[in-house]
Amino acid sequence: MTFTIPIENGNEVKNAEADSQRTLYPYVTGTSVVAIKYKDGILMASDMGGSYGSTLRYKNIERMKAIGKHSLLGASGEISDLQEILRYLDELILNDNMWDDGNSLGPKEVHNYLTRVMYNRRNKFNPLWNTLVLGGVKNGEKYLGMVSMIGVSFEDNHVATGFGNHLARPILRDEWREDLSFEDGVKLLEKCMRVLLYRDRSAINKLQIAKMTEEGVTVSEPYSLKTFWEFSAFTNPTVGAEGSW
Amino acid sequence: MRCYRHCWNNEARGNWITCWVGEKQNEIWRMRRDGEVFWVLADEFPVGDFVDEFPVGDFVDYGRRKKNCSFLLLLRFYFFPSSLTLQLPSSRKSSNQSRVVNRKMTQSSVDLPPKGGFSFDLCKRNDMLKQKGLKAPGFLKTGTTIVGLIFQDGVILGADTRATEGPIVADKNCEKIHYMAPNIYCCGAGTAADTEAVTDMVSSQLRLHRFQTGRDSRVITALTLLKKHLFSYQGHVSAALVLGGVDITGPHLHTIYPHGSTDTLPFATMGSGSLAAMAVFEAKYKEGLTRDEGIKLVAEAICSGIFNDLGSGSNVDICVITKVRLFIMV
Numbered sequence: 001m002t003f004t005i006p007i008e009n010g011n012e013v014k015n016a017e018a019d020s021q022r023t024l025y026p027y028v029t030g031t032s033v034v035a036i037k038y039k040d041g042i043l044m045a046s047d048m049g050g051s052y053g054s055t056l057r058y059k060n061i062e063r064m065k066a067i068g069k070h071s072l073l074g075a076s077g078e079i080s081d082l083q084e085i086l087r088y089l090d091e092l093i094l095n096d097n098m099w100d101d102g103n104s105l106g107p108k109e110v111h112n113y114l115t116r117v118m119y120n121r122r123n124k125f126n127p128l129w130n131t132l133v134l135g136g137v138k139n140g141e142k143y144l145g146m147v148s149m150i151g152v153s154f155e156d157n158h159v160a161t162g163f164g165n166h167l168a169r170p171i172l173r174d175e176w177r178e179d180l181s182f183e184d185g186v187k188l189l190e191k192c193m194r195v196l197l198y199r200d201r202s203a204i205n206k207l208q209i210a211k212m213t214e215e216g217v218t219v220s221e222p223y224s225l226k227t228f229w230e231f232s233a234f235t236n237p238t239v240g241a242e243g244s245w
Numbered sequence: 246m247r248c249y250r251h252c253w254n255n256e257a258r259g260n261w262i263t264c265w266v267g268e269k270q271n272e273i274w275r276m277r278r279d280g281e282v283f284w285v286l287a288d289e290f291p292v293g294d295f296v297d298e299f300p301v302g303d304f305v306d307y308g309r310r311k312k313n314c315s316f317l318l319l320l321r322f323y324f325f326p327s328s329l330t331l332q333l334p335s336s337r338k339s340s341n342q343s344r345v346v347n348r349k350m351t352q353s354s355v356d357l358p359p360k361g362g363f364s365f366d367l368c369k370r371n372d373m374l375k376q377k378g379l380k381a382p383g384f385l386k387t388g389t390t391i392v393g394l395i396f397q398d399g400v401i402l403g404a405d406t407r408a409t410e411g412p413i414v415a416d417k418n419c420e421k422i423h424y425m426a427p428n429i430y431c432c433g434a435g436t437a438a439d440t441e442a443v444t445d446m447v448s449s450q451l452r453l454h455r456f457q458t459g460r461d462s463r464v465i466t467a468l469t470l471l472k473k474h475l476f477s478y479q480g481h482v483s484a485a486l487v488l489g490g491v492d493i494t495g496p497h498l499h500t501i502y503p504h505g506s507t508d509t510l511p512f513a514t515m516g517s518g519s520l521a522a523m524a525v526f527e528a529k530y531k532e533g534l535t536r537d538e539g540i541k542l543v544a545e546a547i548c549s550g551i552f553n554d555l556g557s558g559s560n561v562d563i564c565v566i567t568k569v570r571l572f573i574m575v
Contacts, residue, residue, distance in 0.1 A: 169553065
């Protein structure tokens with residue numbers, strides 16, 4: 001047989017060393033964050049799990065942090081990149097404080113800074129593998145925005161990352177109102193987190209809710225949601241057909 | 246590279262149209278009238294030569310498209326049709342014709358694969374083609390939201406009515422709730438042709454079964470027939486179904502996945518809008534809903550799919566199945 005086998009395209013030699021300096025895949029990841037604007041400010045909810053692939057490795061990761069006096073950051077995605085972002089923001093806030101001019105960075109400014117950071121990293125093919133939610137209140141104005149790992153950023157009344165986009169946003173689009181009270185807001189967030197708990201495999205039943213108002217940030221203690229598993233089709237799925245499945 | 250093109254006498258041959266003899270590797274290529282292409286590697290034929298006949302089963306291997314040839318692609322084959330001959334146009338005769346193999350067509354019958362079951366021969370060929378670089382035509386994803394839930398008197402099924410062909414809405418009011426039996430209906434997501442064909446087929450089988458047994462069909466009968474069929478096709482029949490009905494043993498709701506696995510559930514959603522609809526169900530479903538509450542919840546779930554998923558849209562179809570009578574609302 002004399003016929004030629006074609007040479008595969010893409011015979012560039014990949015530089016293994018250069019690759020190890022870029023983020024190629026995430027390792028320890030956090031799942032969704034859901035946030036809404038309510039009457040007095042911002043409410044944000046996230047669970048406390050860090051998955052290592054398909055293992056639930058860490059169950060005590062706080063993925064929501066206060067930034068400066070006016071902002072609250074929540075992140076999903078790679079945890080180490082979140083910690084790196086917190087260091088960048090620390091430096092940013094520190095520099096701002098050093099000016100000592102009576103002015104402090106508000107949520108809009110921090111959101112813009114994060115957008116620039118994420119977009120620039122993505123352009124160098126070395127992204128910070130996170131989707132960030134930035135909420136805050138400054139001078140009575142509420143702000144809630146989101147930045148993704150490729151630098152897409154926008155602002156909305158309710159945001160969610162990861163699976164929350166598919167499972168929580170439909171609920172929020174239906175039921176969010178302009179002047180939710182604190183209790184109603186928490187109930188709405190808990191509704192979303194419960195659906196995520198049922199249907200997202202990397203969610204755990206240990207969540208925190210963070211509140212951001214003009215006075216400051218309070219992150220609640222971790223607690224768990226009540227779930228219901230007693231449907232008759234679950235307890236006896238083969239009624240009428242014993243032995244089937 | 247030189248290519249010789251020979252136009253065959255179509256009447257005489259019927260199927261064969263053209264043939265190229267490639268220079269470099271003594272390949273002989275042919276294209277059948279119906280477009281099926283195959284080629285033969287024939288080492289013993291010198292370049293530029295015309296060949297006369299090949300015995301059945303001569304073809305052995307596959308190769309790659311040559312740049313100057315206008316064949317798109319090559320197939321590998323395992324057997325030839327029995328009428329495989331190359332005919333020379335009468336005007337050109339090869340000087341080496343006497344040297345050319347003048348084998349007679351052996352009329353051996355071709356071994357067909359055993360009847361029944363799925364023949365995976367073409368799958369091997371498709372894999373080979375993909376390896377060689379041919380892009381397979383993709384399946385057109387039909388976005389959908391279909392849901393079902395059990396309420397206190399029976400089952401309610403719901404579906405949107407948009408059928409998409411890639412980014413275009415092909416049918417803005419199609420029916421995704423299919424009849425299986427007077428007391429059993431089935432919503433289908435996935436490839437529209439597959440869901441239609443599979444539900445039609447099982448519906449006929451159920452009818453025959455009803456004739457034979459003289460009883461109303463049971464939901465698990467439909468379930469078993471569907472899952473048997475889908476499993477035997479190993480997921481290639483791309484039909485994701487929500488099957489619901491009320492029979493003598495009570496109301497039942499099942500989901501069936503394209504590979505053949507099934508679930509028995511109190512509420513179920515399938516399709517590209519399933520997450521949006523499932524969010525509504527998980528938040529608001531409880532046991533023992535009344536008929537109106539159930540209809541409202543199903544409509545809410547489908548609307549959630551319609552507004553939050555691009556593949557679903559248009560209208561909401563709802564089907565309520567209860568023990569005594571059957572209502573269909575469109």
